[in-house]
Amino acid sequence: MPVQHDREFDPDRPADMGPLYRAEAWRRLGDETFDIVVIGGGVVGVGSALDAATRGLRVALVEARDIASGTSSRSSKMFHGGLRYLEQLEFGLVREALRERELSLSVLAPHLVKPLPFLYPLTHRYWERPYVAAGIFLYDTMGGAKSVPGQQHVTRSGALRAAPALKRTALIGGIRYHDTVVDDARHTLTVARTAANYGAVVRSSTQVTGFLREADRVSGVRVLDTESGETTEVRAHCVINAAGVWTDEVQALSKTRGQFRVRASKGVHIVVPRDRIVSETAIILRTSSSVLFVIPWETHWIIGTTDTDWNLDLAHPAATRADIDYILDRVNEVLVSPITHEDIEGVYAGLRPLLAGESEATSKLSREHAVAEVAPGLVSIAGGKYTTYRVMAADAVDATTDFIPTRVAPSITERVPLVGADGYFALINQCEHLGERYGLHPYRIRRLLNRYGSLIDDVLGHAADDPSLLRPLAAAPQYLRVEVVYAALNEAALHVEDILARRTRISIEYPDRGMNCVQEVADLVAPLLGWRPEQAEFEVRTYRERVEAEIASQRQPDDASADALRASAPEFRAEILEPVPVPD
Known part of the structure; x- marks a missing residue:
């Protein structure tokens, strides 16, 4: 592999959110004071981090599970205007x-x-x-x-x-x-990587367990690394709660009354x-x-x-x-x-x-979003729809300006292409040449361009010293082995589920839901993420048990019985805590 694990984090490539970035991000969370800490790695959260970073603010984002692990990977895969909302006069x-x-x-x-x-x-x-x-x-x-x-x-x-x-x-x-x-999970991840590219500290498997206070003002958060069990305190002038369906649970940690319910x-x-x-x-x-x-x-x-x-x-x-x-x-x-x-x-x-x-009809509840100052130094945002994430993010950051001691510039994200966008149209016209260079069919090149854009050379570059990485996954031939490597080294993937469910969409695109390729994926990423043999075995076993529980739940007649089956399956991030208030 053309990767040196003993080198220092490369500050010239901050969008490469691999193991080295993750270690450096943990150090920064504990050592620095930020203008804004964003809670939630869905599209609104990462959009808020990108908006704040491109305004020149110091921003950190923490997500308890994986980037886009909630709503932002489970949409209708459309970036649409909402034709049906015209009938509702919206x-x-x-x-x-x-x-x-x-x-x-x-x-x-x-x-x-x-x-x-x-x-x-x-x-x-x-x-x-x-x-x-x-x-x-x-x-x-x-x-x-x-x-x-x-x-x-x-x-x-x-x-x-x-x-x-x-x-x-x-x-x-x-x-x-x-x-x-749109591939919603890949889009959300790309927004997160763009935020990191502009200086945001973005870290998954990092759960907020409580809020810091100075007098009556929120001054940061306590966080738990759900992989290692380590804890630290992150200080900030303001916190944005962009936790989506977890908004009320995060709100409970602040011990303040919210101004809206989700x-x-x-x-x-x-x-x-x-x-x-x-x-x-x-x-x-x-x-x-x-x-x-x-x-x-x-x-x-x-x-x-x-x-x-x-x-x-x-x-x-x-x-x-x-x-x-x-x-x-x-x-x-x-x-x-x-x-x-x-x-x-x-x-x-x-x-x-x-x-x-x-x-009482959820289909009639508002798809508009709301932003509220919950307490001095704490802003919550909820509602909205995937397509308007950028507007929601700008509104959330605008609501923090009274808490930030320096002048805050206006939002500019409408002029900030996401990583991979620059040069995309020219590269699409060069599929034949790129295919010849890498020995791949032009169809494969086009597909990679529609997933990674102009980052395609970074992706395929991992195969420079190991051409076997250009082979398809044996049980999921739409995807190359090098895409799995890239997910672990550049895209913040920490578990096989992150790769099979979100970096790729193997978990919904193949009848076996990824069970037949999980071992190959684990074998590829184990040396990259430093897994011991027992950890790799745990990853494979846990994924298979989760898929079996999911399939079984889909045979149940009602929500309660289906939920009970899903809940019985083991978790990858075993340290996830219930969102209950932590005493100051």
């Missing part, structure tokens, strides 16, 4: 989201955010076409058709040519429009092989309570989502048989060839952090 939210979508598509993350054509099947004569067309026209004029085509009306025959999988009786015509798709809404998605649905376009379907997306995902389709209240384990929300049956029932209403349980290769459940309102 025009401001849609306009804001469309502006953010355009920024990411064209400037901030073109290597990660991709245009995606959609078909909206029409089912009612006379009134529905003008009604939906008016909504999509508004969507397009608000900014939805800048870098992508506007709406196109099609007859029933035209819709069926685009999506032969649909029953002829399931529609009378259709409207085509565009939105975007409710968790469970959304379940299923993943099926691409050949099970014949269509050249994504499909959006109306249901009685919401919408159902059928989204192309490389060699698969992602179908979802549900929208139900969740009051159980926040770390591992469980999909039930009822959730899966709901999705199958809805999608099979319109498909010529029904999807069965046997077709499903992946299932995942995520929790939306919704601002609690008076309505």
Whole structure:
């Protein structure tokens, strides 16, 4: 391997968040005083760290588990404006989201955010076409058709040519429009690495266990390294609570009353092989309570989502048989060839952090975000949607300015491309040449560019002294062995689950959920992360037990029984503490 583990941390490559960076980050957390400490490694948290760092502030971010381990790796994989929110008259939210979508598509993350054509099947004569067309026209004029085509009306025959999988009786015509798709976990990780590139200290497996105070003011946090059991205190002028669905739990640690409450809404998605649905376009379907997306995902389709209240384990929300049956029932209403349980290769459940309102229906709770000063030196942010993470982050940092002794510059992240974005468009045009250089098929190069952008040379550079790393994983051939190495040495992956569930999406893209390649992954990263044989064995065993528990939970009829099965599985980060107040 071309890696020297005895060298010092390289300050010229701060975005390489490997073992050396992690050790240096722990030292800095205990030694330095920061302007802001951000709690939470979801997209809003890492976005806040990036916003603060690019304003010239000293910022640290701590995450109890892995970057994007919660909601930010379990979305519908769309960076969208929220077409359905027009019907709820949330025009401001849609306009804001469309502006953010355009920024990411064209400037901030073109290597990660991709245009995606959609078909909206029409089912009612006379009134529905003008009604939906008016909504999509508004969507397009608000900014939805800048870098992508506007709406196109099609007859029933035209819709069926685009999506032969649909029953002829399931529609009378259709409207085509565009939105975007994104690998949410990879995007969140890239925001985190960009924040680190601009000086932020970003550290996972680092749990907040309490708050520091000076008089009546919050002055930092106590943290626990959930890998080693070490503790330290991190001093800061202000703390941002961006913990998503854990907002209320982190709030409890501060012993102050919050100004809003967060409710968790469970959304379940299923993943099926691409050949099970014949269509050249994504499909959006109306249901009685919401919408159902059928989204192309490389060699698969992602179908979802549900929208139900969740009051159980926040770390591992469980999909039930009822959730899966709901999705199958809805999608099979319109498909010529029904999807069965046997077709499903992946299932995942995520929790939306919704601002609690008076309505009992979670689908009607606000997707707007809220920022509040909870106590002097403590700001909380919650709500919102993935697409508007950058706006949410800027608002959170704006709310800290009264606590920071120096002048705070305005947000500039709309002009800060994420790492890997610079040069992406030129590299896409050079796939043939890059393929010749590395001995890889141009298709493979294009796929790597759409995951790493202009960092592709850094990724493939790890194979310079070991060409075997350019081989695919034996049981997950979409991914190269070098991507596993890169995840451990450059992308802050600490456990096999981090790699199989988030650095790659093997856990939802293969029928075995990664069980057949976990040993190969462990063998690759063990020497890089300094695992002893018993630790490597623990990683493999724990992953397999967690997958078995997850699959078993998906056969259960209700949330309580499914959650009990998921909770019985062992944890990788065994030192995770329950979020209870720690005495001062």
